[in-house]
Amino acid sequence: MLNISSLNQYYGGSHTLWDLELDVPEGECVCLMGRNGVGKTTLLKSIMGLVPVRGGSIMMQGQSIAGMKAEIRAELGIGFVPQGREIFSLLTVEENLKTGLRAASKLGIKKIPEHIYDMFPVLKQMRNRRGGDLSGGQQQQLAIGRALVLNPKLLILDEPTEGIQPNIVSDIGDVIMRLNRSKGIAPPKIAAAKAEVHEAIGRINRELGVTVLLVEQKLPFARKVATQFCIMERGRHVATGAMSELSDDLVKQYLTV
Numbered sequence: 001m002l003n004i005s006s007l008n009q010y011y012g013g014s015h016t017l018w019d020l021e022l023d024v025p026e027g028e029c030v031c032l033m034g035r036n037g038v039g040k041t042t043l044l045k046s047i048m049g050l051v052p053v054r055g056g057s058i059m060m061q062g063q064s065i066a067g068m069k070a071e072i073r074a075e076l077g078i079g080f081v082p083q084g085r086e087i088f089s090l091l092t093v094e095e096n097l098k099t100g101l102r103a104a105s106k107l108g109i110k111k112i113p114e115h116i117y118d119m120f121p122v123l124k125q126m127r128n129r130r131g132g133d134l135s136g137g138q139q140q141q142l143a144i145g146r147a148l149v150l151n152p153k154l155l156i157l158d159e160p161t162e163g164i165q166p167n168i169v170s171d172i173g174d175v176i177m178r179l180n181r182s183k184g185i186a187p188p189k190i191a192a193a194k195a196e197v198h199e200a201i202g203r204i205n206r207e208l209g210v211t212v213l214l215v216e217q218k219l220p221f222a223r224k225v226a227t228q229f230c231i232m233e234r235g236r237h238v239a240t241g242a243m244s245e246l247s248d249d250l251v252k253q254y255l256t257v
């Protein structure tokens with residue numbers, strides 16, 4: 001579905017991506033891996049047209065997209081959930097989802113597709129709550145739900161569970177948490193919230209048939225959700241394959257910190 005070859009990217013004079021190759025076959029869930037600063041986010045931004053690239057090609061379903069504006073790439077069926085989620089905290093869940101509809105109306109999508117609420121029941125329950133009042137895990141589900149409004153063929157996610165913290169939406173929340181802790185009441189289960197997000201990504205891939213490319217640093221999650229891996233090191237791809245073939249040697253060489 002997505003084929004990248006000989007891609008180079010520079011931030012000013014700093015050469016960040018070097019002759020990069022990446023294949024994301026239709027129906028697969030590909031995990032981009034590598035230590036901090038190797039260029040994973042830069043590669044995702046290059047695919048989305050958010051940073052300029054030099055040379056090489058980016059093909060989406062056989063069509064060259066390297067010179068296209070970011071909005072056109074979205075219309076061609078590439079959904080993107082950036083790091084940090086970027087949801088609107090003062091808008092309700094439903095209003096947040098509707099912000100995705102403006103671009104979607106060009107594709108004939110006029111209302112929020114029901115399968116988004118099926119995929120994320122919590123968004124249905126909380127449709128009238130403000131985005132800023134949701135927990136980190138719920139906000140991440142909202143960000144993914146919003147990307148699904150465009151009915152993407154390819155969904156790109158940058159570290160979807162990074163930064164999921166206990167719900168400290170206000171000083172009051174903070175005080176409650178501290179009080180709970182002093183009474184021995186455990187804070188909300190972060191691991192469970194992260195697992196929920198990963199499970200949803202797995203279902204989006206398998207049940208909705210959406211091809212997925214994601215950056216995920218946590219190996220157990222990556223192994224669980226992805227079918228293929230691509231490891232990067234200093235701006236270059238160094239190893240690719242089926243997730244079942246990701247060896248301990250590769251992990252040690254390129255992923256262990």
Ligand SMILES: Nc1ncnc2c1ncn2[C@@H]1O[C@H](COP(=O)(O)OP(=O)(O)OP(=O)(O)O)[C@@H](O)[C@H]1O
Pocket residue numbers: 011014016034035036037038039040041042043
């Ligand atoms: N806007 C920018 N201007 C200049 N250099 C940048 C910019 N954004 C990133 N870089 C540099 O490019 C390199 C790759 O960064 P990038 O964020 O793509 O890596 P990453 O693998 O996603 O890292 P992480 O896992 O920490 O998110 C790093 O050396 C980083 O400092």
